[in-house]
Amino acid sequence: MKTIKLGLIGLGTVGGGVVRILQEHHDDFVRDQDIDLRLVAVASRDSSEAHVLGIADIFSTDGNDIINNPEIDIVIELVGGTGAARSFVYAALEAGKSVVTANKALIAAEGHDICTLAASKGCEVAFEASVGGGIPIIGPLRHTLAGNRITSVIGILNGTTNYMLTRIDEDRLSYDAALAEAQAAGFAEFDPTADVEGADAAAKIAILGTIAYNTDIHISQVPVEGITAISPVDLDYAREMGYSIKLLGIANRTPGGIDIRVHPTMLALDHPLSSVRGVMNAIYVVGDAVGETMYYGAGAGSGPAASSVVGDLIEVARHLAYRESIAQPVWDTEALPIRSIDELITSYYLRLSVPDRPGVLATTAQVFAQHDVSIYSMVQRGVHEGCAELIYVTHAARESAIRATLAGIEKTGLLTSAPVLIRVEDAKA
């Protein structure tokens, strides 16, 4: 049996979970994997958690103590973000140490450079925990599904927003009440911007798209819309028409390049992703041989994220211990173009708030016609005195035509509040 020595930087929620698994399951890993996984050093800003976990004797407040420790084989980076964490990851690889990380922001921004550096140093970089928490998804994409040409990856990748949409849908909470509840329950941060505006999901779909299509996708290439404009009436209208509304990260292979985006999406109620409720995450993957598959589980939290970190640790450790040769990280063996969202063709739901008076419907309908956008259904409802809502659902149309239509409608001066646009994901469109 071989011993592999681990150094951990970052002792927050996930770091604590990793320490507990390594303590509780050490002997299982010896028995099942023939590996003695030994945590020899831990660094974090605050030492209080180290005392609780009984690891004060190997604790330091300086992450560089981990990097500079020559006996450490694998560095576990759980600081997060692209500041200090970035330096630790590069320094560890430069020092010839393999890295296991949950850092979605860093991998979505610099995955190519990090994997290239790792390969040049004969090291591994593993980041299953960066997407979907405890859900095995990078592993299946890289290994079990490796015989497929993947054509579509669609994910509910942010638990906070899925929780909010579930609460708005099932209990008619307002957006603000749903957010307050998510914060009270500890799902949402005090500053929920990265969740509700979609940046968190964008980093994750950039990583999944990269792995699925072997092409480098930078987070800045992902068009993003969050859920801040969604209100209970949109969920009501959606359900009437047979749809759920989910904040989806979407990455499709198309002849013109990779179609990648994050936005609230109307999804047929019988789609497997539509029944994913609350804080759960799920990723739907279509391959040319396997057809439809889906992976479901907790997208965040101490245990789930730690589960993925330790799964990676065991893999990397086995490679190191038995010189099973390093698993060279495939990052961008194909160099596919990213398609502009202007070229997207799908159906659209538009909710327009307008004055309730003659001619308004005709005027707006005419703008759709001017831009050759064909209407699938239209409903007008009085909302309160003098005000109405027009709910348009279009046939498949080009994103650029919808944008031009919306601009045209805004120019009429009729809108009494900002329009709500939701893309409809519909295989039949």
Next chain:
Amino acid sequence: MKTIKLGLIGLGTVGGGVVRILQEHHDDFVRDQDIDLRLVAVASRDSSEAHVLGIADIFSTDGNDIINNPEIDIVIELVGGTGAARSFVYAALEAGKSVVTANKALIAAEGHDICTLAASKGCEVAFEASVGGGIPIIGPLRHTLAGNRITSVIGILNGTTNYMLTRIDEDRLSYDAALAEAQAAGFAEFDPTADVEGADAAAKIAILGTIAYNTDIHISQVPVEGITAISPVDLDYAREMGYSIKLLGIANRTPGGIDIRVHPTMLALDHPLSSVRGVMNAIYVVGDAVGETMYYGAGAGSGPAASSVVGDLIEVARHLAYRESIAQPVWDTEALPIRSIDELITSYYLRLSVPDRPGVLATTAQVFAQHDVSIYSMVQRGVHEGCAELIYVTHAARESAIRATLAGIEKTGLLTSAPVLIRVEDAKA
């Protein structure tokens, strides 16, 4: 780049799918995996498919030509069953060749011996395709979830029966009509015994239990009940009470040993498995760190099964090519007892057909009381003249007590047809 030479025995639906993937994606595997996967010999009883696939030049009707070919590194066994296929697998391993197979019957019966032989020969055996068709499940259990103590594996593992139950539920087809439809659609065999009586699911849960708990589970240790007694009224009663009925393979870790069984099960409608419809399969896995996860996809068919076979091929080939060391198959590092189903404690649904006359309800109710089985709910319905149905749902009770209760009720001579018993899977029970 290294070349790995493959020999395929069995050119049925799955074999044809594997050949097509190897032809279409050969260059992808060279680019992404740095492996030249070369199919050098194919054997099957019938040569017609070989002509269609353009591989007549490497075709033979004798599987031993594959075993005896010294240049072959990996044998793909897709004959199935425990006859000729068994000999090919043992002979391949004896000859020092690694084996990739989709053979659930063989692995569920002799997995321990096969893995032991492989290890002694320094070979690999991989069988992702034996369970869940294209769904990545053995890979995630062995790798991404390796940091967990798995506590529960519950699967919809047979597409034919799930299709039939879906049709009975949604369109009130009779059992016979649903079976005829499944046969017409090509999902069910002409002889559907292995599907409808549960043997197919039993082989698969035996394999999943073995992998999840690192303990050898032989298919003969799995108590099995099929769906032949289920009728539309059971699905109606279930839905009224908030349940679906699914044929589940269940393997739980309990203090007394592994609780493993296959039977029709009532499952809360909001359980992730309840929304799995038609021929799709899904496996629900709970781990101590990761919590609930689920894996969903097509459980059978040429493409899905071939996807898993080729995923395994790429893994084994990379290990062979780059001496990433052989992945030693973990089969039974823990030796856990299998718990008797008599010790199962759960809720039960019982439907009793009885004469519609005074005293019958009291007589049956008394039998429950005699055996200390507490009733959660009871409904009596007139069915047709002189006949009634008693629908009992019990509180949590011991399987042995329910069996004794049923025997006691049968002894009253009141039953006008065989009773229907369905276990209720309910975390609250």
